[in-house]
Amino acid sequence: MIFNFICQHCGRRCRFNPRVKNQEYCSRKECQQARKNKWEKEQYHNNPSYREKRLLSQEAWRKNYPHKEYQKEYRNRRPDYVACCYAKQKESYHELREAERKALVQNNVNTDALFAQARRGGLYKLIPMDATKNNVNTDAFIVKMQILSG
C-alpha cells in the first residue's frame, strides 16, 4: 500500500488523507485553491449548466458592483498599484516621445531650419505629403512649406 503522494501543485511528498479518495493535492491553502481552480475551470468548459449558472452569477455581481465603483475602490485599496501604473504610463510616454524624435531624425527633418524659416514673415505654400511614408505623428497634418516671398 502506498502512503505518500506527490502534490500536483507544490510538488511536495505528502501523506495520504484516508478520507480523501484519489488525492492529488496536499492540504496547504494554496494547493487546495489550485485544486478548486482546476475543478472550476474543467466544470466551466465541460458542464453547460455550471457555465450558465456561473455567467448568471457574474452578471448579477456586475449589476451590484458597477465597474467604475469597483475600480475606484480597488485603486483606493492599492496605492502601490496606482503608483506603478502611473510610472509605467510616464515611461511609455517618454518612450513614445523618444521614438518620435528618432523618427524625425531618420526622416532627415531639419527642425532648426524649419523653425528659422517659420519665424520669418512672408507667404508660405502648404503642400500635403504622403502621410503613410512618415511615421512621426500620424495625427498631425504633414505638409511641406515652400517660401513664396520673404
Ligand SMILES: [Zn+2]
Ligand atoms: Zn501542495
